[in-house]
Amino acid sequence: MQVENKEFKPTIVAFCCNWCSYAGADLAGTGRMQYPADVKIIRVPCSCRVNPMFVLRAFQRGADGVILCGCHPGDCHYSTGNYYTRRRMTMLFDFLDYLGIERARTRVEWVSAAEGAKFAAVMNDFVKGVRELGPNKRITDLRCKPEEKEGE
Amino acid sequence: MMQQVVDIMRKRALQLLGSGTVNRVIGWKNGEFGYDQTPAVFKTEDELSALVYDSFSSPNLSKYLIEESKKEGKILAFLKPCDTYSFNQLIKEHRINRDGVYIVGIECCGMVDINKLKALGAVGVNGIADDGETITAHTLYGDKTFKKEEVLLEKCLACKGKKHVAFDELIIVNAQDDEAKPRFDGVKEIEAMTPDERFAFWRSQLSKCIRCNACRNVCPACSCLQCVFDNPKSGVASKATPDTFEEQMYHVIRAFHVAGRCTDCGECSRVCPQNIPLHLLNRKFIKDMNEFYGEYQAGADTETRPPLVNYTAGDVEPTVISDKGGDN
Amino acid sequence: MFKIKKTKLNELFAAISDGNVLYVPCNIKGDTDYAVWGEGAEADLETLKTVKSAKSVFFPQCEDIVSFTREGKNVTVNSMQRESEDFVVFGVRACDAKSFEILDRVFLSDPVDTFYKTKREHGTIVALCCTRPEETCFCKAFGIDASAPAGDVTTCFNGEYLYWQPVTEKGLNLTKTLQNLFESADENDELAVADEQKNIREISEKLPLSSLDLSYWGKDDLLEKFNSPKWGELSEACLGCGACTFVCPTCQCYDVRDFDKGNGIQRYRCWDSCMYKDFTMMAHGTPRPTQMQRFRQRFMHKLVYFPSNNDGVFSCVGCGRCLEKCPIHMNIVKVAKAIGGEKDE
Numbered sequence A: 001m002q003v004e005n006k007e008f009k010p011t012i013v014a015f016c017c018n019w020c021s022y023a024g025a026d027l028a029g030t031g032r033m034q035y036p037a038d039v040k041i042i043r044v045p046c047s048c049r050v051n052p053m054f055v056l057r058a059f060q061r062g063a064d065g066v067i068l069c070g071c072h073p074g075d076c077h078y079s080t081g082n083y084y085t086r087r088r089m090t091m092l093f094d095f096l097d098y099l100g101i102e103r104a105r106t107r108v109e110w111v112s113a114a115e116g117a118k119f120a121a122v123m124n125d126f127v128k129g130v131r132e133l134g135p136n137k138r139i140t141d142l143r144c145k146p147e148e149k150e151g152e
Numbered sequence B: 001m002m003q004q005v006v007d008i009m010r011k012r013a014l015q016l017l018g019s020g021t022v023n024r025v026i027g028w029k030n031g032e033f034g035y036d037q038t039p040a041v042f043k044t045e046d047e048l049s050a051l052v053y054d055s056f057s058s059p060n061l062s063k064y065l066i067e068e069s070k071k072e073g074k075i076l077a078f079l080k081p082c083d084t085y086s087f088n089q090l091i092k093e094h095r096i097n098r099d100g101v102y103i104v105g106i107e108c109c110g111m112v113d114i115n116k117l118k119a120l121g122a123v124g125v126n127g128i129a130d131d132g133e134t135i136t137a138h139t140l141y142g143d144k145t146f147k148k149e150e151v152l153l154e155k156c157l158a159c160k161g162k163k164h165v166a167f168d169e170l171i172i173v174n175a176q177d178d179e180a181k182p183r184f185d186g187v188k189e190i191e192a193m194t195p196d197e198r199f200a201f202w203r204s205q206l207s208k209c210i211r212c213n214a215c216r217n218v219c220p221a222c223s224c225l226q227c228v229f230d231n232p233k234s235g236v237a238s239k240a241t242p243d244t245f246e247e248q249m250y251h252v253i254r255a256f257h258v259a260g261r262c263t264d265c266g267e268c269s270r271v272c273p274q275n276i277p278l279h280l281l282n283r284k285f286i287k288d289m290n291e292f293y294g295e296y297q298a299g300a301d302t303e304t305r306p307p308l309v310n311y312t313a314g315d316v317e318p319t320v321i322s323d324k325g326g327d328n
Numbered sequence C: 001m002f003k004i005k006k007t008k009l010n011e012l013f014a015a016i017s018d019g020n021v022l023y024v025p026c027n028i029k030g031d032t033d034y035a036v037w038g039e040g041a042e043a044d045l046e047t048l049k050t051v052k053s054a055k056s057v058f059f060p061q062c063e064d065i066v067s068f069t070r071e072g073k074n075v076t077v078n079s080m081q082r083e084s085e086d087f088v089v090f091g092v093r094a095c096d097a098k099s100f101e102i103l104d105r106v107f108l109s110d111p112v113d114t115f116y117k118t119k120r121e122h123g124t125i126v127a128l129c130c131t132r133p134e135e136t137c138f139c140k141a142f143g144i145d146a147s148a149p150a151g152d153v154t155t156c157f158n159g160e161y162l163y164w165q166p167v168t169e170k171g172l173n174l175t176k177t178l179q180n181l182f183e184s185a186d187e188n189d190e191l192a193v194a195d196e197q198k199n200i201r202e203i204s205e206k207l208p209l210s211s212l213d214l215s216y217w218g219k220d221d222l223l224e225k226f227n228s229p230k231w232g233e234l235s236e237a238c239l240g241c242g243a244c245t246f247v248c249p250t251c252q253c254y255d256v257r258d259f260d261k262g263n264g265i266q267r268y269r270c271w272d273s274c275m276y277k278d279f280t281m282m283a284h285g286t287p288r289p290t291q292m293q294r295f296r297q298r299f300m301h302k303l304v305y306f307p308s309n310n311d312g313v314f315s316c317v318g319c320g321r322c323l324e325k326c327p328i329h330m331n332i333v334k335v336a337k338a339i340g341g342e343k344d345e
Helices: A021-030 A052-060 A081-098 A116-133 B002-018 B061-068 B081-092 B114-119 B185-191 B195-206 B214-218 B244-258 B267-271 B279-293 C006-017 C094-107 C114-122 C169-181 C187-206 C222-226 C230-235 C243-247 C291-309 C321-325 C332-344
Strands: A012-017 A039-044 A065-070 A106-110 B024-029 B038-042 B075-079 B101-106 B125-130 B134-139 B142-147 B169-171 C002-005 C021-028 C031-036 C062-071 C074-079 C087-092 C123-128 C153-158 C161-166 C254-260 C264-271
Touching: A012 A021, A012 A116, A021 A039, A021 A065, A021 A116, A052 A065, A052 A081, A052 B244, A065 A081, A065 A116, A081 A106, A081 B185, A081 B244, A081 B279, A106 A116, B002 B024, B002 B075, B002 B101, B002 B169, B024 B061, B038 B061, B061 B075, B061 B081, B075 B081, B081 B101, B114 B125, B185 B279, B195 B244, B214 B267, B244 B279, B267 B279, C002 C006, C006 C021, C006 C087, C006 C161, C006 C169, C094 C114, C094 C123, C114 C123, C123 C169, C153 C169, C153 C187, C161 C169, C161 C187, C222 C291, C230 C291, C230 C332, C243 C321, C291 C332, C321 C332
Parallel strands: A012 A039, A012 A065, A065 A106, B024 B075, B075 B101, B101 B169, C021 C087, C087 C123, C123 C153
Antiparallel strands: B024 B038, B125 B134, B134 B142, C002 C161, C021 C031, C062 C074, C062 C264, C153 C161, C254 C264
């Protein structure tokens, strides 16, 4: 594992629900709070929209970490969507851990529209964790990384 | 011992065919070597003479009922206790027309894994003798006898009990103890490994996969009319595994998709030509759901909501994963 | 003929590996398949049948054909065909050895499959006699002699020796490089091998499926076979998985697929199975919408269509892998008997 690679800039995919977390990210931006530019936000109508396949596809296409953000449980715009997310992602992420995929590459966080500071803090912390792990090698598609294929 | 059961099954099937209650019977048909039975539909007395039921009648007939129950007339299905869980689950998912099936629950003394016999040295098996306690394989190179408990299928080592959860009538000659066996030992062993060991374990197992789809096609929970992995529009359809990622993708998504619906019938592991322990994937989900959301057995009834389409406000937070300690 | 002590097999493998890539049946996590011999890959010559056949060395399950990369308005097309290194496949049984004759008829006839051809040219096949044929073996029904496999070199275990008989020029060339490892075999050794071969033939004689009657099959009465009412009941239990086709040494259908890498396309071919719903999918849909039709296609191809186009040669070598691996134990023997037996009734 390449741990001490100062050059390493991870690719982070953050699925954010439209009503809370995306607005939270917006607030972080307008409030000029800093978080790494490595985070690529994908806006989804509800965190519950995230199919496990989305997470795996992100990893396949080169993500080094995937984080899911939604409204706090009980505050879902659609009443109950994030309750399902909570169960599903607990199952999925624990399963990936079981397969030996590093735990710090996945996370679920609840961020409301008012929590711009929390959003920035969560992203900083998550990116730090992934950076320490180094590039994702365990659940990625080598065909999508042609330059690494030869060296493997 | 089993012969007695088969005689009763045959007699009962003939009665039900004769009375017009059913017009077909689904069961198992004998093969070439005494261990290679094929599920088959019987319509006449003549055909029924080929009906068998013994320690090698492992194929779960429930999946066939998805199609069969929609045909004209009723079909008599002989179901083992664990097959009835799959049946119930399919009823819950509205995949089987209950009115099209007449279920006769039959006793089960555990099914034998021919691969285990072969691995233990029975080369060239050309016939089987089974007295309930021991299995004798008549081979081209002499007879070999094994204790039955040593050669049981993985699914029988983790038997859910001998109770039928769905039936119209039962044929039970020899009552069995109704005791569920522990089934999470294998999962716990893997959980106790370090992440690197876990990864190495699954990498070496899943890399054997030849993507023949036998696990999916035999699985009673995999009843989609078109699988996402067969749908060219899904963007993930792939007939082979050109990259290690594809194996993970296929097996993770399959296990996740059947999570909460998998009754742990063990057919996936039985049919895998590469002997990948696929049950360890499904059982991980079952174990997690039991721990986090309360004991749940898919197929035990036809009403309760499976854990992944349910919730409570006080469910555990996903941080439970990082909180459980261990490396990273 | 030459001989080498069984205990020196690893030395032999090391010597072959020097200058060639050596494929040997290896036990990997409990299952035996052809793998490159070396560190961590112990040869397993006890197991009679590898899960996948030796076909997978010459015609791998997945093979990159061409890649397309786009930069601005330019698209670059790169052939992924590589000049193959010389390689040796050790331990090919008679059935698998025969399967190459069948694959050659497909891939080496016009238009020639250059990927396969290159591998055939660079590959040396070291065949091995079957010491203990199994109940699922029925190569004899196809006229294959398990004691005399076709190959560039034929080998045979007896007692504490492996006997080595080069057959073709490729085989002779390989033998030359290994000369200092071998002992010369004398008359007694010749007798020992002949004895072992006789032994194998006797067992083959006794195998339950050796007497499989294939006289019904072949190119004649194609429609009668095609329209047999038995296909329906035989295919009823078929799950439509591809286990039989993927373990088969003679199944040669493949699909060509594109993978979008993000910065280009990787075009690869991979094994396909006529048992799959999307096999030969066309714009209008699939030509065989029911499982019965797909099931029938597989066996008609092996027992009727292929012999019709190839001088009566069946596209099955009786290795029996499908008998072992089918989840519901439906197989070519049951089909051949159920339909081929009709004549006698």
